Amino acid sequence: MKVPDNLYFVHLSIHGLIRGENLELGRDADTGGQCKYVVELVKALAEHEKVGQVDLFTRRVIDPKVSDDYAQPVEALGNNAFIKRIQAGPRRYLRKETLWRYLDAFIDHSLAVFRQNHRLPDIIHAHYADAGYVGSRLASLLGCPFIFTGHSLGRSKLERLLANNADPGKIRRRYNLPARIEAEELALDTAALVCTSTNQEVEQQYSTYELYAPERMRVIPPGVDVSRFSPPGSAEVPGEVTEKIERFLDHPERPCILAIARADEKKNLRSLVKAFGESEHMRHRANLVLVAGNRDKISQLDPGARKVWTELLQLIDDYDLYGVVSIPKHHQPDEIPAFYRYAADKKGLFVNPALTEPFGLTLIEAAASGLPVLATNDGGPRDILANCQNGELIDPLDVPALTEALERATSDPERWQQQSTNGLKGVSDHYTWSGHVETYLEATAGLLEEITKPHLIKEKVRTALPLADRIMFTGLEDNPLDSDPAAIERLRELTASNIPKLGFGIATGRSLKMSRALIEKHGLPEPDVYITQLGGEIHYSKRQILDLSWEKHLAHRWEPERIMEVLEGIPGMTIQEEEGRQHQFKISYNYEKGVAPRRREIQKLLRENNIPAKVILSMGCWLDVIPLRSGKGNAIRYIAMRWGIPADKVLFYARRGSDYEALSGQFLAVLGSDHSLELKSTASLPRVYLAKNPNFAGLLEGVEAYQFDGEIRVPDSAKRLMPEEAEERESVLSPDMVVHMSDGEDN
Known part of the structure; x- marks a missing residue:
């Protein structure tokens, strides 16, 4: 299939510290192989003749504890490739588990970048669960194909932690795995293509998810930069690297057993030290080199790394490995290739003993350096060794077997040479970035035929909105509180006195006809925009002009007949038969609490039947x-972007579960005193003002609190940026996660 020209790709990799050069790999658990993978992919993709531009969106960090590089809004990578850093939450560096409550702000700021650049992406590709959440929301709004790469999946991590008898409560607080898993489910709901590095990911990891669709998954292994990673003789090993290694060694001429990994328990370096120490052969004929991050004082490392290093030093002492183990304290990112070449020059071996390894980029780097490998028999190493034939798979927990494998690998020079040669050929045949990009573009070509982008930048409908620089939305409920004549009169005065800068909109689950009747009944101001049927329709002005672009946008992958077939006969659920309840983009049921399944069980049922939809x-x-693609929040973001209204000049009054999407990001939210229990967990979110009044009186209270008719400000009571110590103590979910994970009420 022909690949179009001048493609614009946006890659999302949100957490960690990302820059174009000298990546701080191993600095912490968030700055690892994924960061390198994404940067190298973006650079390689931008070099292809069919690609016009590639942007890598990541989080902007302004923090004296890290380099100023991460504060730069834009960084050029060459060949029309750029890193664009997006503000989300506090300016300081945050670990990924604490980012969830700020991801909706990342979405809104990303939309502002697209608006400013006057160009929408042809494809969005998200990396890891947090970016998967952001990417799925952006793609649903913008109508472009969405690609997801999980890198490391939450269900697999949860399974490992529980197998190690970790406390479930501590798992939730520390790792926020329920949110991560739900974000992955949402990403799989939306993705037109899931890119994986190995067959094992497809067959064993993704198969545990509710919407498992292997036909939409493609194994495309990453590449390695062969200009940096190459065998001995291609480049010298700098004297500084040699000195860092050999200052610990009594016999530096011996074969070098090399491990490069973070000081993290799951990297299982302790088993390697034990296996080496148990062997008299290894202690007298080889050296062990552990490159496990940078350290000044072990006491100043984070608790996890401190624990690992303390154990490693105890093992070195227990086995009396002084003079045969090298533990360099510092290294620069650009020195890593030299460590591999050093080990290869010594006829050594690279060992990856991790408990689990989603892919194993270090194994490819070792192979490209002519260095044979021993690697864990979990995950990516199986595919890599099958392709490269340059080593042996080992059980990372079987120390005696690892000892035997080390002895075999260092006792047969002919075998070593054959594996070294095999590795170089395997990388050339299977793991180059140019080959990766060709396969990647071939896989994405078919997706581009399905694009249904709304016309978000240029508009032709004539309404008052192009003159507005802010807009407020509220729902419509027919109950006595809504007929408060004093509040309605104040609302009329507010909208009339601020024409044309202040827009007024309705966002409701009702039909347009019913909404018009309620507006006339209560004497409400004439809306500039109507969002009806929970986002199923958008109309503009008193003339009620239908947005046909939005209608076409919603039809993508919408299968109402299949939904009704799957949900037919479920206890406690009956189709609403009143006039105006059903719509081409909304199927409405009466729901009997305590009889019907929980909302999330219904969502799971649809996913298991490969039906992408929202259940509210x-x-x-x-x-x-x-x-x-529907929903009040998506519809409001669509309108704001189409008409050029910044997200932080959108005010939304919320009270029902269907309002959850709009209680997020940069919107100025007002949670009415009459809000339903489905929204109770959103009260602690940033930019949510808790009104003391219900309905239109609550809306007006929010307008006053935000000074929405003047110089807008966020009142202190609605800021709620968590202090650093609180964020480190417990993770907080985004509103989308809250509602998708819980019904708000027990039933």
Whole structure:
């Protein structure tokens, strides 16, 4: 299939510290192989003749504890490739588990970048769960194909932690795995293509997810930069690297057993030290070199790394390995290739004894350096060694077997030479970035035929909105509190006195006809925009002009007949038959609490039937199924972007479960005193003002709190940026995660 020209790709990799050169790999658990993978992929992709531009969106960090490089809004990578850093939450560096509550702000700031650049991406590709959440939301809004690469999956991590008898409560607080897993489910819901590095990921890891669709998964192994990683003779080993290694060694001429990994328990370096120490052969005929991050004082490392180093030093002492183990304190990122060449020059071996290894980029780097390997028999190493034939798989927990493998690998020079040669050929045949990009573009070509982008930049509909620089939205509920004449009169005065700068919109689950009737009944101001049927329709002005672009946008992968077939006969759920309840983009049910399954069980059922859709529970008694691209929050973001209204000049009054998407990001949210229990968990989120009044009085209270008709400000009571110590103590979910993981009420 022909690949179009001038493609614009946006890659998302949010957590960690990312820059174009000298990546601080191993600095912490968030700055590892994924960062390198994404940067090298973006650079290689931008060099292809069919690609016009590639942007890598990551989080902007302004923190004296890290380099100023991470504070630069834009960094050029060459060949029309750029890193664009997006503000989200506090300016300081945060570990990935604490980023969830700020991801919706990342979405809004990303939309602002697209608007500013006057160009929408042709494809969005997200890396890891946090970016998967952001990418799925952006792609659903923008109508472009979405690609997901999980790198490391939450269900696999949870399984490992529970197998090691970790406390479930501590798992939730420390790793926020429920949010991570739900984000991965949302990403798989949305993804047109899932890129993996190994067959094992497809067959054993993704198969544990609710929407498992192997037909949408493609194994495309990453490449290695062969200009940097090459065998001995291609480049000298700098004297500084040799000195860093050999100052610990009595006999530096011996074969070098090399391990390069973070000081992390799951990297299992202790088993390697034990295996080496148990062997008299290894102690007298080889050296062990452990490159495990940088350190000044072990006492100043984070608790996990401190624990690992303390154990390693105890093992070195227990086995009396002084003079045969090298533990360099510092290294620069650009010195890593030299460590591999040093070990290869000594006819040594690279060992990856990790408990689990999603891919194993270091194994490819070793192979490209002519260095044979021993690697864990979990995950990516199986595919790599099958392709390269340059080593042996080992059980990382079987120390005696690892000892025997080390002895075999260092006792047969002919075998070593053959594996070294095999590795170089295997990399050339299977693991180059140019080959990766060709396969990648071939896989994405078919996706581009399905693009249904709304016209977000240029508009033709004539309304008052192009003149507005801010807009407020509220719902419509027909109950006595809504007919408060004093509040409605104040609302009319507010909108009339601020024409044309202040827009007014309705966002409701009702039909347009019912909404118009309520507006006339209560004497409400004439809306500039109507969002009805939970985002199923958008109309503009008193003339009620239908947005046909939005309608076409929602039809993508929407299968109402299949949904009704799958949900037919479920206890406690009956189709709402009143006029105006059903819509081409909304299926509405009466929901009997305590009889019907929980909302998340219904969502799971749809996913297991490969049906992408949103399931929304409101007031504990109404359940709606809508397209993945629909929803009040998506509709409001669409309108704001189309008409050029910044997200931080959108005010939304929320009270029902269907409002959850708009209680996020840069929107100025007002949570009415009459809000339903589905929204109770969102009260602690940033930029959510808790009104003391219900309905239109609550809306007006929020307008006053935000000074929305003047110089907008966020009141202190709505800022809620968590202090650093609180973020490190417990992770907090985004509103989308809250609602997708819980119904808000027990039933």
